[in-house]
Amino acid sequence: MNRYLKFRKLLTAQRIIIFGFLFVILTGTLFLLLPISRNESVSFIDALFTATSATCVTGLVVNNTATFWSSFGHVVILLLIQIGGMGVITLAILIGILSGKKIGLSSRSLMQESISAPYVGGIIRYSKFFIKGIFLIEIIGAVLLMFQFIPEYGPKGIWYSIFHSISAFCNAGFDLVSTPDTPGSLMKYAYNPIINTVICLLIVIGGIGFITWSDFQKHRFKFQKYSLQSKLVLVTTAILLLFPFLFFFFHEFKDLSISQRFWVSMFQSVTLRTAGFNTVDFYGMSEASRLIMILMMLVGGATGSTAGGMKVNTLAIIVLASFSIFFKRQDVTVFKRRIVDEIVLNALTIFMMYVFFFLAGGILLSIFENLPILTCLFESASALGTVGLTMGITSSLHTSSKIVLIILMYLGRVGGLTFIYATVSNIKTYSKLPQEKVTVG
Numbered sequence: 553m554n555r556y557l558k559f560r561k562l563l564t565a566q567r568i569i570i571f572g573f574l575f576v577i578l579t580g581t582l583f584l585l586l587p588i589s590r591n592e593s594v595s596f597i598d599a600l601f602t603a604t605s606a607t608c609v610t611g612l613v614v615n616n617t618a619t620f621w622s623s624f625g626h627v628v629i630l631l632l633i634q635i636g637g638m639g640v641i642t643l644a645i646l647i648g649i650l651s652g653k654k655i656g657l658s659s660r661s662l663m664q665e666s667i668s669a670p671y672v673g674g675i676i677r678y679s680k681f682f683i684k685g686i687f688l689i690e691i692i693g694a695v696l697l698m699f700q701f702i703p704e705y706g707p708k709g710i711w712y713s714i715f716h717s718i719s720a721f722c723n724a725g726f727d728l729v730s731t732p733d734t735p736g737s738l739m740k741y742a743y744n745p746i747i748n749t750v751i752c753l754l755i756v757i758g759g760i761g762f763i764t765w766s767d768f769q770k771h772r773f774k775f776q777k778y779s780l781q782s783k784l785v786l787v788t789t790a791i792l793l794l795f796p797f798l799f800f801f802f803h804e805f806k807d808l809s810i811s812q813r814f815w816v817s818m819f820q821s822v823t824l825r826t827a828g829f830n831t832v833d834f835y836g837m838s839e840a841s842r843l844i845m846i847l848m849m850l851v852g853g854a855t856g857s858t859a860g861g862m863k864v865n866t867l868a869i870i871v872l873a874s875f876s877i878f879f880k881r882q883d884v885t886v887f888k889r890r891i892v893d894e895i896v897l898n899a900l901t902i903f904m905m906y907v908f909f910f911l912a913g914g915i916l917l918s919i920f921e922n923l924p925i926l927t928c929l930f931e932s933a934s935a936l937g938t939v940g941l942t943m944g945i946t947s948s949l950h951t952s953s954k955i956v957l958i959i960l961m962y963l964g965r966v967g968g969l970t971f972i973y974a975t976v977s978n979i980k981t982y983s984k985l986p987q988e989k990v991t992v993g
Contacts, residue, residue: 570966573636577607577962580632589625597951604958606632608965609858611725611828611940612931612957614947618728629726630715636965637722637758637858638686681769682762686721693717693754700746720754723859725828725940738819742831748815755827756793759853760785780889781865785854788864789825792851796844797821804841805832824848826859828940835943839926842943846930849937850906852964860938860964862906869899910936913960920953921945935960 580603583589585596598614602621605612606629615621621629694717701709701716712728719726730737741747764782771777778786800817808816819831824845834842852861869884873896876884884891913932918925927943934941935957949957 569639573607573962573966576632576635577603580607580628583628584621584625586624589622589628590620591622592620594620597954601954601958602629603632604961605940606724606726607636608938608961609633609636609722609724609826609860610935610938610961610964611719612935612942612946612961613726614949614954616730616732617726618731626715626728630718633722633724633726634718637718637724638683678762678766681766685762685765689754689757690714690717690721693721693750696746696750700741700744716751717754720751720827720829721758721858723755723758723826723828723853723857723938725823727829736833737828737830739831739833742819743812743815745815748819748831751827751829752819752822755822755825755829756789759825759827759857759859760789761854761857763856764854780887780891781855783887784868785864788868789854792848792864793821793825795821796824796848799844800841804837820845821848823941824939826852826861826937826939828934830941834930834941842926842930845941846933849933849939849941850910852937852939862902862937866899866902869896870903873899906936909960909963913956916956917949917953920950920956931957932960936964938964 577600581596581600584599584603585594592615594615601612601614604610617626617629694713697713697717698709701712703709705712715726715728718724725737727737729740738747738751761782763779764785767778767782775783775786797817800820801813805813805816816832819829823829826849834845837845850862851867852863853859855863855865868886869891872886872891873884875881884896910929910932913936914925914929917923917928917931921928923945927945930941930943931945933939938961946957
């Protein structure tokens with residue numbers, strides 16, 4: 553009994569999330585290794601890479617998704633994307649709800665951790681709302697995409713619509729329309745209003761977070777009644793969508809018409825929310841644009857969403873903390889609310905972790921592959937931010953580089969704080985050391 557209690561104590565919410573994602577990835581790898589899942593032979597590392605990319609809703613691929621994997625393999629990948637987007641704990645709670653099993657307090661706490669809910673109270677009601685919302689939005693997205701895919705692909709267009717709707721909503725970036733003959737994700741639909749509008753809406757809705765959904769459901773367009781988290785998410789997301797759009801529109805794609813520039817600029821600014829689709833060739837873009845894309849990919853979506861990255865919440869807190877210091881304010885405040893110091897320290901810690909892993913990953917890729925550092929940093933940011941955009945080097949990487957990207961994708965999906973709390977034991981201190989000032993700046 554003592555061993556059992558000790559084991560339960562070790563299995564904190566964060567560790568369950570970490571081991572849960574690891575279990576799903578390894579299970580997905582085994583399924584992808586089956587002959588029924590593929591049209592060609594595949595190595596273990598490539599199957600592991602694909603399963604990690606799907607579960608961590610990244611979208612980086614070493615083999616063409618449409619042609620390399622069979623129909624069964626496509627179903628496996630889509631299930632991994634759905635599990636990764638919903639979260640392992642959310643899926644477990646869904647199974648418990650459907651089976652009629654009573655959800656205990658420990659499971660409710662896990663669910664709170666999984667969706668970043670502020671309170672345990674009412675978490676089951678929240679969970680049902682989120683799960684229903686996920687499937688409803690994915691169904692609506694699939695129906696809208698059918699207007700494009702069914703006329704183009706016939707009955708197969710129904711499956712294409714479902715696959716791309718889930719992939720877009722979960723911010724995964726896997727697609728079935730690009731082939732070795734027509735590569736480039738959704739480049740063939742660069743100026744298509746239906747594909748651009750539906751995919752972009754699915755990406756944004758999936759990336760703003762479940763708590764923001766709840767606020768919208770309660771208060772509709774009464775923004776002043778939203779929670780502070782939702783306000784920060786919406787305002788920061790709007791800024792991060794508008795800035796790259798304007799930069800791309802006025803700096804890039806000058807050989808296109810105004811309407812064409814609008815579509816490609818909008819899509820590229822939205823896909824940086826960690827979606828991973830693209831409608832243009834990034835090699836044709838300037839280094840300034842690629843650098844902006846790297847920074848946007850690192851930020852990602854909102855906490856408690858289907859998106860990855862450092863999170864817009866984290867960036868907002870860091871910027872607000874910087875402003876408070878610049879204007880010599882005692883507290884970090886926004887929307888007539890004060891943000892506690894612990895949250896600011898958490899945000900700074902997450903920021904430093906992402907910068908470290910991002911730079912380390914890019915440097916290692918550059919060493920292993922002997923490629924330009926900006927190209928490797930782009931790939932590193934894409935993996936760590938679980939974005940899936942690439943400069944075209946993923947399929948030609950050596951095993952060591954693939955392992956680096958696998959680790960980055962995994963860390964990017966489970967989250968910075970989750971990783972810290974799962975790996976560092978609680979240290980109790982009953983006394984404080986004397987203070988001493990240190991000059992900075």
